[in-house]
Amino acid sequence: MSIKPRQAGIELGLHASIVSVDRNEPHVVCVTSPGNSKARDSLPFGVFTPLAHRTLEIGLRRWVEEQTGLSLGYVEQLYTFGDRGRHAREGDRGPHMVSIGYLALTLQTDIAKEHVRQRRWYDFFPWEDWRLGRPQIIDTTIEPLLLEWCKRKPDNDAHEHPLGRKERIRFLFGLNGVSWDEEKVLDRYELLYEAGLLEEALIDGRSAAKAWDTPCELGRPMNHDHRRILATAMSRMRGKLKYRPLVFELLPPEFTLYELQKVVEAISGTPLHKQNFRRLVEGGGFVEATGDMKKSTGGRPAKLFKFRRVALVERPSPGLRVKATTPPPNA
Amino acid sequence: MSIKPRQAGIELGLHASIVSVDRNEPHVVCVTSPGNSKARDSLPFGVFTPLAHRTLEIGLRRWVEEQTGLSLGYVEQLYTFGDRGRHAREGDRGPHMVSIGYLALTLQTDIAKEHVRQRRWYDFFPWEDWRLGRPQIIDTTIEPLLLEWCKRKPDNDAHEHPLGRKERIRFLFGLNGVSWDEEKVLDRYELLYEAGLLEEALIDGRSAAKAWDTPCELGRPMNHDHRRILATAMSRMRGKLKYRPLVFELLPPEFTLYELQKVVEAISGTPLHKQNFRRLVEGGGFVEATGDMKKSTGGRPAKLFKFRRVALVERPSPGLRVKATTPPPNA
């Protein structure tokens, strides 16, 4: 087969961040490297073939099914990554790889395939789990390392970023009384990457000898930019949680309000006020009682609820910042 | 040059929805067909060439500059469209086209290129402009046509959509007391498309003879799926407006609060309460007074403001639905 040097073709990769929640712990489906326990994980992925796949999403579902045996429920496109050099390790031969990242949700928590497993989300982003309070790793490791990185460059270098390094750190990691914004997963990941604190940012592969079987200090790394794609998925999920009833895709058809709360907490990474959460969910019309009870709660039995599908469109996205006045504008 | 029949290659198109606001009217940059005034407009677009463009965004900027002479400010990736048959009109020959849609903002309102012009947003989506109250076209044209489409199929056919046609219409177009959600631009576009009410949905080109120089009843059509890309841009802008200070990219460095309000209204398509808007913007720390005044307001002179760049990260995204409790969780 003679392959002509052609106009640097493009190959479209489809990458899936498949999220599930098992016993209040969020997981993501990973593909491990056969035979090499030190190698990093990948997200399930495949190449889009227009002849075989009618749409991008169909292609993704096909690949995921083939690689993991999972058939996906909710699927949402996230972002298309196409920077040159994303796959530098593969060498400069071959077509340029552009990747489309997807967020997918599943109820399944058991996978029957070799080299496929569900890993805990927070192994990759240990600084994102605030359910038991501010994670230690921020104060013990992240903040000191970031402040050191700060010193290596004048603070007001606007070329790099409209904000100084110190300010970015302060706002993204909630220092000096700034409150934590759990949606900024991607921004935090990128800051850490920029500061050279993540394994993936070390281009020379210096760290290849390290065993990644145990979570490392600044989170378990992944192949290529897969951890960035995962961070994008996490940001999107946490954001969307607040105005679209995504969580229900992660719960069985019937559930108690507390189970629902625990899943929301798992995703958002923050603790919630039980009574207020209940008021919000019930008042919002998202659920309706089935009439049945769940006994094995450890205390008083809990009412079982199911998702009200109508709620999907019933209420306009809440959280509006600007709101229309009544018809006759006073402008 | 002998080109071998190869594995249906992929070409990546980069499409830009370039938005500006001129005299309180939002516009989008269009490329018109030379010599054919009946032909539809396109969005500026070009093919991504990995050898020439280091990143997707750089490629987009390059193409836009070449085609329109504009150098873009804010640019944001929207969505990647890849369905087979998107470009059916071009025949089945040639590589498969996958397109990445972008939203871009610019201050410029004058374009010095032939066959490039800025058209009013609402010419493409006349039902989206509620600034002067509910648009007539909804009651006179859209609702009757949609209800007719309703009758052509049983209402509870869940295969088509989890919601019945009637319910979708009701919620998307704000019938029967349901309030209008200005963010659902894309959903409305897709409903109209599905109902076959848009020119683009008529695959046989029956309407090719119509002159598109004047806005048509259900909005001015565009080539291929460009109007869908534009609808995506509009949805994104209206949504993002509420939690990111995007508007300032559409205003000169100094502006009055009323000018700011008018731009927000132009984008969101809804009228706002003047005093409350002022309270929101000033209280939110988005702007600071420059000390200067604008005289030619027609009444009392207005203070001039400028954007406070810090606000970008200072406040976590407002509009949170679920909010963390204080550290010791009562769960």
Place this chain on the structure above:
DNA sequence: CTTATTTATGCTCATATTGAGCATTACCTT
């Protein structure tokens, strides 16, 4: 059998955020 423990659920209350509109101020035009 009674009491402690545990979780579910109901309800209150102070505070903050909205939506709406009235009142006053400061310029311009006639």
Place this chain on the structure above:
DNA sequence: AAGGTAATGCTCAATATGAGCATAAATAAG
């Protein structure tokens, strides 16, 4: 000087939110 037009300041009622107390209904312990 009077009237027109916006800008700006302020009030007020209606909700929404954050926090916590109180009660109910199960199980486990003694």
